[in-house]
Amino acid sequence: MKPSIPQGTRDFSAAVLRKRNFILQTIRSVFETYGFEPLETPAMENTETLMGKYGEEGDKLIFKILNNGLNNPDKKEAVIQDFNAVLEGKTNKGITERALRYDLTIPFARYVAMNQGQLTFPFKRYQMQPVWRADRPQRGRYREFWQCDADVAGSAALLHEVELSLIYTNVFNKLKVPVEIHINNRKILGALAAVCGGEDMMMDITIAIDKLDKIGMEKVKDELIGKGLSMEQVDTVESFISIAGSNDEKLKALEDMFSSIPQGLEGINEMKTILGSFNAIKGITSAGTQLHVDLSLARGLNYYTGTIFEVKALGVQMGSIGGGGRYDDLTGLFGVKGIAGVGISFGVDRIYDVMEELTAFPESIQKGTTALFFNTGMEEQQHVLGVAENLRSKGISCEIYHEQAKFDKQFKYAERKNIPFVVIIGSKEIEAGTALVKELASGTQTEMKVDDLLQGLGY
RNA sequence: GAGGUUGUAGCUCAGUUGGUUAGAGCGUCUGAUUGUGGUUCAGAAGGUCGUGGGUUCGAGACCCAUCAUCCUCCCCA
Numbered sequence: 025m026k027p028s029i030p031q032g033t034r035d036f037s038a039a040v041l042r043k044r045n046f047i048l049q050t051i052r053s054v055f056e057t058y059g060f061e062p063l064e065t066p067a068m069e070n071t072e073t074l075m076g077k078y079g080e081e082g083d084k085l086i087f088k089i090l091n092n093g094l095n096n097p098d099k100k101e102a103v104i105q106d107f108n109a110v111l112e113g114k115t116n117k118g119i120t121e122r123a124l125r126y127d128l129t130i131p132f133a134r135y136v137a138m139n140q141g142q143l144t145f146p147f148k149r150y151q152m153q154p155v156w157r158a159d160r161p162q163r164g165r166y167r168e169f170w171q172c173d174a175d176v177a178g179s180a181a182l183l184h185e186v187e188l189s190l191i192y193t194n195v196f197n198k199l200k201v202p203v204e205i206h207i208n209n210r211k212i213l214g215a216l217a218a219v220c221g222g223e224d225m226m227m228d229i230t231i232a233i234d235k236l237d238k239i240g241m242e243k244v245k246d247e248l249i250g251k252g253l254s255m256e257q258v259d260t261v262e263s264f265i266s267i268a269g270s271n272d273e274k275l276k277a278l279e280d281m282f283s284s285i286p287q288g289l290e291g292i293n294e295m296k297t298i299l300g301s302f303n304a305i306k307g308i309t310s311a312g313t314q315l316h317v318d319l320s321l322a323r324g325l326n327y328y329t330g331t332i333f334e335v336k337a338l339g340v341q342m343g344s345i346g347g348g349g350r351y352d353d354l355t356g357l358f359g360v361k362g363i364a365g366v367g368i369s370f371g372v373d374r375i376y377d378v379m380e381e382l383t384a385f386p387e388s389i390q391k392g393t394t395a396l397f398f399n400t401g402m403e404e405q406q407h408v409l410g411v412a413e414n415l416r417s418k419g420i421s422c423e424i425y426h427e428q429a430k431f432d433k434q435f436k437y438a439e440r441k442n443i444p445f446v447v448i449i450g451s452k453e454i455e456a457g458t459a460l461v462k463e464l465a466s467g468t469q470t471e472m473k474v475d476d477l478l479q480g481l482g483y
Numbered sequence: 484g485a486g487g488u489u490g491u492a493g494c495u496c497a498g499u500u501g502g503u504u505a506g507a508g509c510g511u512c513u514g515a516u517u518g519u520g521g522u523u524c525a526g527a528a529g530g531u532c533g534u535g536g537g538u539u540c541g542a543g544a545c546c547c548a549u550c551a552u553c554c555u556c557c558c559c560a
Contacts, residue, residue: 155560342560344560
């Protein structure tokens with residue numbers, strides 16, 4: 025058979041992995057400086073933990089794992105019955121009890137609900153793991169991809185929104201990726217829905233206006249009419265998303281629009297508080313990124329109830345590279361009421377694609393092995409093994425060429441692996457107690473005492 | 484789930500209206516060079532043309548199916 029890997033998955037070579045790790049380490053270090061603690065959860069969850077949390081479309085994209093033992097003759101009748109349910113589009117524990125995690129937020133909520141007695145609130149955790157979606161792969165879209173989430177559970181304080189915004193600005197500042205952070209509030213969108221056909225229309229309205237920059241105003245209006253809004257209501261939506269100007273001007277216009285709707289005013293006040301606090305502090309790290317009030321920002325996930333975030337890279341055609349928001353009652357889905365939360369997510373794979381396109385990765389992260397010892401024979405190899413072992417104990421990565429070969433070949437190996445130094449210790453050098461060190465980039469070669477190797481390799 | 488693109492050597496790709504033994508560049512290997520790479524020169528290996536059918540005297544090329552791929556929509560990171 026021809027070797028292959030599943031659609032939408034990738035192998036990561038050394039060069040790719042170093043770049044990915046650079047992104048992951050940058051994010052992790054920022055998370056840690058804000059006091060978030062690591063958490064990892066299993067690749068699979070119980071199917072019922074995930075189902076129904078991501079909307080109808082989301083349910084279809086969850087990878088379900090087939091149960092074992094379905095061919096047990098004793099259970100044949102039950103399995104056939106269960107499978108018929110699957111054919112009708114229902115998921116069924118008898119067929120698929122487990123599923124691959126779809127994101128990190130729901131597993132986090134499940135974890136908080138399970139461990140609420142042991143946790144110290146507010147509970148601040150970060151999580152960096154792969155997630156899986158049965159999506160059709162395309163540019164910036166994979167079936168296995170990594171997310172990095174930071175969430176706070178058990179606090180309604182807007183301080184967290186401010187700090188999470190600062191995390192976004194600091195991470196992308198360190199990665200040298202220019203971004204725009206869009207911010208909106210579900211309460212404001214709720215107020216809009218209340219004015220235009222009722223609260224239960226909020227999802228339809230938000231999904232439609234979320235497409236504004238992609239399909240344009242007319243198509244958005246068509247979609248709204250299709251959802252059953254009256255012309256008058258559609259006009260209200262249009263005037264809402266047409267609000268332009270600075271953040272302050274937008275908020276002022278919103279206040280006028282929703283002056284009689286408490287929910288809307290609450291959302292507006294939250295935005296004002298967050299923006300005021302963020303703007304007063306962001307100069308300290310001189311991360312110049314701004315928060316942009318974006319009234320067409322909606323986000324599809326239906327558990328958000330307050331602030332919502334989305335991060336877009338500037339100068340690259342790519343969907344959002346980060347997103348998040350506040351949810352009042354996430355653990356309520358698991359029977360634990362009253363734990364509010366807020367969190368953000370980084371899309372590692374898209375950040376990688378963006379950085380690749382912007383050639384934003386620093387050269388320095390591609391260093392692997394520091395020195396390659398040439399192999400000039402079995403006896404010399406044994407001697408060199410000791411020298412190498414000595415250097416390794418001091419934290420210097422080095423390799424010995426695996427067999428005696430023409431220098432030509434050994435040089436090429438060093439070159440291809442991007443190894444900066446070649447060290448030659450042959451019979452002559454062993455006798456003299458020296459080593460020949462050649463720096464490949466410059467071609468300069470120096471003979472030195474074996475004891476001086478450390479300095480010779482630039483340490 | 485809907486629509487489209489592409490599939491030829493390890494990689495990137497040529498291959499004329501269907502016509503003899505399917506090519507190039509890069510890479511790999513060997514030698515010029517028995518302890519000094521990147522340059523140069525000479526040579527070699529490497530292909531069931533994604534897979535399976537069909538049309539034809541003859542198919543890499545045309546038709547059908549299938550698989551893979553990338554892209555767009557839906558939705559999302």
